[in-house]
Amino acid sequence: MTDLQSYVAPTCTRLADLLAASSTDSWDAPSLCEKWQVRHVVAHLTMPARLTPEQFGAEMAAAGGDFAVLSDTVAARDAALPLGELLDQLRSPVLHGWQPPGGGAAGALSHAVIHSLDVTIALDLPSVAPxxxxxxxxxxxxxxxxxxxxxxxxxxxxxxxxxxxxxxxxxxxxxxxxxxxxxxxxxxxxxxxxxxxx
Known part of the structure; x- marks a missing residue:
């Protein structure tokens, strides 16, 4: 099997390209993630490009150790970031090289693929993941x-x-x-x- 991590960069970069070519209304469309618009999914997907491990730990502590609470909090807050900034984060080498604690390359790729599909399927657009x-x-x-x-x-x-x-x-x-x-x-x-x- 090809190195799973190597698929993360093209998945995220192609999603950035697709969204950059779409109307800004697309960012406010519902995604497949319950209660999240496309902008919330992108904010969640790119969280590793913004938060250092120390910042993530502080966010987790503030969420009482509940990752679902952390995800909702960060997505709601960071979805308001400028679209160009979120697009840059999708293209970030930091995001492309990130692996979730204990999840390894499989966790990184599932994060990229699943959340890219949350966007593309909801928008009725072709998949961006290889x-x-x-x-x-x-x-x-x-x-x-x-x-x-x-x-x-x-x-x-x-x-x-x-x-x-x-x-x-x-x-x-x-x-x-x-x-x-x-x-x-x-x-x-x-x-x-x-x-x-x-």
Whole structure:
């Protein structure tokens, strides 16, 4: 398998290019992340480019150790940053080289791929992540049997509509590989499809 970290830079850079070419209204559109607009997703995705480990620790302490609270707080605050600044952070080598504590390259790539899909699927735009990166994340998520986001894959067969990738046995869920990643990340697609929770 190719070094997973090497896919982070093209995913983030292509997302920056896509958003730079889109209307500013796109930033205020709903994303696949519940209650977050596109600007909130970008602010969250780029958080490692802005916060030093010490600043992150202070934010975590202020959030009482709850990462969900920290994420919502930082996304709400930093979504107000100038769009050019957020675009620069998507292109930042700091973000491209970052790895979450304990998550390694797989965690860094899943962060980039999943949140890029939160934007592109919601805006009905093509995926920006390399195809190999999306399939790598699919393999990692199914190897964990949906456990990353608490998805119940009992009796489910997943098939990617644009490749020969498939996994599991049972009720067929067929969609493009990016949509399958979003479903495995617990997102509701614009067409209303979801996967059951454990």
């Amino acid at each position: 195809d190999e990166a999306v399939l790598a994340i699919l393999d990692l998520m199914t190897a964990a049997d949906g456990g990353w986001f608490g998805i119940d894959l009992t009796g489910v067969r997943l098939e990617a509509s644009e490749t020969d990738w498939s996994w599991g046995e049972g009720r067929l869920v067929r969609a493009d590989s990016g949509a399958l990643v979003a479903l495995l990340a617990g997102r509701a697609l614009p067409d209303g499809r979801t996967l059951p929770r454990r």
